[in-house]
Amino acid sequence: MRTVALAGRVFKEVYRDKAGITLGIIYPAMLMVIFMLIEGHVPVDIFEPINIMPGITVFSFAFLTMFSASMLSRDREKAFLIRLLTTPLKPGEFILAYSLPYFLIALLQTVVMFITGTLFGAPAGIGYITSLLFLLPTAMICIGIGMILGSLFAESALPAPGTITIVVIAFFSGAFADFKMIGGIVRTIALILPFSHAVDGIRSILAGNPLSEVMNSLYLVVAYALLFYLLGILFFRWRTRSV
């Protein structure tokens, strides 16, 4: 009950932040529409709805990092976290309350991106549900990074690491450009990071390929999700112990 109450507050604060919602949901959706309109005139594989939709959805999750980092950082600076730490809330309840709402936001982002993609011809089907296997751990990675940044940085210092995170996800996910064409170090980094694996995995699922074909990618994304979420928890615990 306490977790639900606090998670509800976190969710309310995020959706009442009009600038955040615009950046995290409306901006990526508009970007996707623009790319798909371009694809209508100048056919480019990567801008086809089935390709751009997974890329933009993963890209939109980068803003979850900013949402969760800003909230945690602000609560630290305004002493709201101190207030909460003097209540009977337990550490596990804190962590759930500070992360669960962002999974809801991630679902909302997914629904908006998928509806937009479908309107432009992405093939709706069971693949939309299956792709959540990749999307939820990817969201978890972004939330974990947000918890780390929110524990380390003051709100005023967040734009720099936040923007770097967004750029890294945008670039190395292959959402906007086929990094395989670029090759070299870029391709190596992209293959080490989980984001391109998530995007390619979803593309494969939406193309109707069996899940077994992308299981290795899925394992990698889930492993990254567990790693970053665990790191997020550790940083959060460290920060709450040194208020």
Next chain:
Amino acid sequence: MSETPAIQMMGITKRFGKLTAVNNVDLSIKRGEVFSLLGPNGAGKTTTIKMLCCLLKPTSGSAIVLGYDINRDSEKIKQIIGVSPQETAVAEKLTTRENLNLMARIYGFSKEDARERVETLLDMTELSERSNDRVKRLSGGMKRRLNLAMALISDPDLLFLDEPTLGLDPHARRSIWKQIEAFKGKKTILLTTHYLEEADALSDHVAVIKDGKIVAHGTPHELKRDAAVMQIMVIRAQRIPEACIDELKTNYPFVKETAEGLEIRGERLVFDGIVDLIRSHGVKIEWLTMKQPSLDDVFSSLVEEEGAE
């Protein structure tokens, strides 16, 4: 009210690396009293409160809070205390009512009980008219009242108020004082402040803390009585040499250049001796006066003594 103290601090100490923020503090706070921890910024007031609220573990020593040990029973203590942090610790994008409701739910109130408690506190803190406004639209004074109301949500026996009127105008400050005064005798309140007037107006007991140590302790009346034995001399002269000031400091613990002139404080100032000493350095005294000490002067003597040496 029970005879056992609400808070019993026993040699409580907190170190951050080489810095000793709170140094071996022993204090006892009676149930139902308003106790002020008075001191300048960085004196150790907030660190003391954080240890008593179980936010920080003491490096050594302990404290018993309403019968529970802060080193062992943090969960139990958190159930029965209310804390109003120094900053206005509120959720800015929630409404006044939503903030209070959130706290009620965190303390395990049912929806019905939470609604009732929230209404009571909105009335008590005169925030009913602004209950549906987002907090970011409230004035500083209103946010402070909300801060207090949030600390009161569980109707705790013990309230910690960390600088409850920091940065408020006199009118808003008096409004918070009125709320605190209403709890006198009913709840134990430990408040930190660096406003002497506040400690004087509200407290049954005051402890002055400096560099993590308690340097004076008593009722406001007792501290004022101490003030009466202090003398203050203010001398205006053109350029008093450092050597002269250093010599004065060997006899008097508090010698400081202020906007008014050179201020010397002590229990027995030897008028002729001071004047002769200054003149012996070739200084021409332009103006000299004796000042009536206030409680403020006692406080500043206590907290500035070391720096003036």
